Amino acid sequence: MTLSETEMLRKDLLVLVAVSVLLIWTMYAALGLSHHSLSPFSTRNHSQPVLKPKQTNVVFLKTHKTGSSTMQNLMFRFAERHNLTVAFPKKECGYMFCYPRSFNTRFVHPGTLPANIITHHMRFNHAEVRRLMPNNTVYITILREPASMFESMFAYFKETCEIFKKAPSLEAFMEEPQLYYQPNEPNKGSVAARNCLTFDLGGDKDRPATDAAYVRDFLAKVDRSFSLVMIAEHFDESLVLLRRLLSWDFDDVLYVKQNMRTAGSKRTSLAPGLASKMRAWNSLDVQLYDHFNASLWRKLAALGPALVAEELRLLRQAQERLMQSCFGERKLQLRSAKQIKDTKLRPYLNDNNVDIVGYDLPDNVSHDGSSSQKVQKLCLRLITPELQYSDLLRDRETSGGKSTFT
Template sequence: MTHKTASSTMLNILFWFAECHYLMVALPKGNDTHFDYPNLFTSDLVDPHTKPPNIITNHMRFNKKELEKLMPPDTVYITIMREPSAMFESLFDYFYPFCQSMNRVPNRSISEFLDNSLKYYRLHEGDSMFAQKCLTFDLGGDKDSFHMDYGARLAAQVEETFSLVMISDCFDESLILLRHLLNWDWTILSKSNMRLEKARKKMSPELSAKIRAKRSVPKDVDIVGYELATDLSAERQALCTKFVMPEPPYMDAIRKA
C-alpha cells in the first residue's frame, strides 16, 4: 500500500474480506506493522505463521520479484494513487515532525520547502522519501532519478503489473471497479471508513499549482501515473474522463457496469 492515499481504508477493507472468507493474510514478523519499510520488500520478512498467504496488504516498498516468491501465480495486484498536489500536502502535514527534510523548514511552511527544497532535502536520509516522490518510491522506483523519461517508464511498468490502479479522489468509483475485478459482494464495500470530503483540508489553487510545477520536471510517476495518457483516442479519452471525473448522469452507468 502507498502512503497518504486512503491506503489504511483499503487495508481495513481487505482485512475484513479475508476474515469473512477465512483467507490467510501475510503479516510482518514481530510487532512491525509494515514490511521493513523503507527497504524493498523481501519474502523472508513475512511471519512464517501467515504462510502461504492469500492476501498481502501492509505497507511495503513494492518488489514484484520477491512477491512472486510468496504469492500464487494468479495473484491480482492492486495499488492506489492520489491527486499529486493533495498527496504531497498531506505527506508534508503528516510527516513534518518525523521527516528531517521537512522538519528543517521553519514555520511548517510548505511554500518555503517548495521554493528552496535543495536547502532542506537530503537524499541519503532514511526518511527522505516522504519529501521526494513518495509514490515513485513506494512502487519500487528511484525517487532521485532525473532522467526525463523515467516517470513514463515506471508508469508503464505499473500499468503492466497492476490489474487496477485505484484513485483515492474517486474512491467510490474505484471501489466499484474493484468489486467487479474481484467479483465481490456489496457488503464488503460497506466497511469503507473513508473520510468525508468536507473533513479534508482545502488547499488553495495557487498552492496546488505550485506543487505540481515544482515537482513535475522531470515528471515522476506521481504525476505521470495520475494523468491521462496523451496518445488516447478521443473516444477512449472521453470514456476515461467520465470514470475519473463522473458527473451525475454517469454515476448510474458506472454502478451498473
C-alpha cells in the first residue's frame, strides 16, 4: 500500500469515527440522555460530557387532589440531592403560602431565601412569584380530570368544608349544588366546592363558563405562565416531558405515590350521570383540563411515539431498579396511616373518616441517618410524607445545615 493510499485510508477512518460519534450524540440528544441517566443511583462522572446543565430554578404549583404530593416529594428529593434552597411558607401560613389568599412574597419564610424551588400550595400570583424567583425559572403544575378530582375533594373535605358538610351525600350535593354552595364561605369552604383548579391557578372560580372571552384569556394566561402542565392520569408521560424540559436524569424523576386514599375509601366507579353533573358544576376546570390534556398529547406527538415509548421504558426500568435496590424481594406495602406507628412516616390525617395510605420503613433502611449510603437515604426520603419532609428541609435550611446527599 502506498503512502498516499495509507493517508487516504486514515482520513476515511477518521471520517467514519466522526460520523459514528455524531450518530451516538444525535441518539442521546433525541432521548435527552446523558451517560449517567440510565441508573437511578448513579454518580456523575465529570469526565463525560453532559448535553445541557440541569435546570435548578423551578416553581411547581401544587394543586389540590391531583397527585401533587407525589410531585412535591420528587421536587424535595431533587433539591436535597443537589443542595438547593426550597422556599417555605412562614410559620403563620402553616404548610401553604397563606392559602387561599393570593400569593405574596411576604408569605415566605425569610430563612429559606434566596430560593431555587417553590413546591407548596398557593393561590398562584405570577407577578409576585416572579419577584421572588430568578429570571430563568421554569414553571410547572399538574391537573386532574375534574369529575374524579371533585369526588376526591368531597370525600376528603366532607367534615371540614361547611358547604360539603351540609349535604348528606355527594349525590345529594350534585342534585342541587346551589342549595348548599355559598361563593364566599369562610375557611376555604367555597374553594374546595367549585372549580378548585381554576382558583389555584389564580382564576375566578365563579365566573360563568359561558363567558367565552374570560375563559379564552385565562387559558392563554396559564399557557404563558407555565412551560408544562402535567396531567395526573398520564403521570409517566408527563414525566417524560418534565425530564426533557429540565434536562434532568431518570434518577431525578423516580417516585412512589404519596397521599393516596385507602382502597376502601374510594368509589370503584362514578355513575355516568353523576360524573356529568360534576363536570357541569366545575365547567371552568373542565375547560382548563381539556385544553392542557390536549396540549400534553401534542407535545408528546411532537417527540414521536417511538421516542416516547423508549423514554417510558427507560423510566419504568429505572423505577424497577429503584424498588429492587430499596426493598429487595419485598414488595413495597401500602398501609393505612392509622396502622403506621412511626410518626415520622405517618401521613397527615384530617378530621374526616377518610384514611390515607403511607409506607412502613423497610428493614434494610436506616432511619437514624447513620448509614452513609445514598441509596438508603433516597429510599427513606421516597416514603417520607409531605409534612415531615417539609419540616426536615425547612429546619435544615433555617439552621444553616447542608444536604446529607452532597
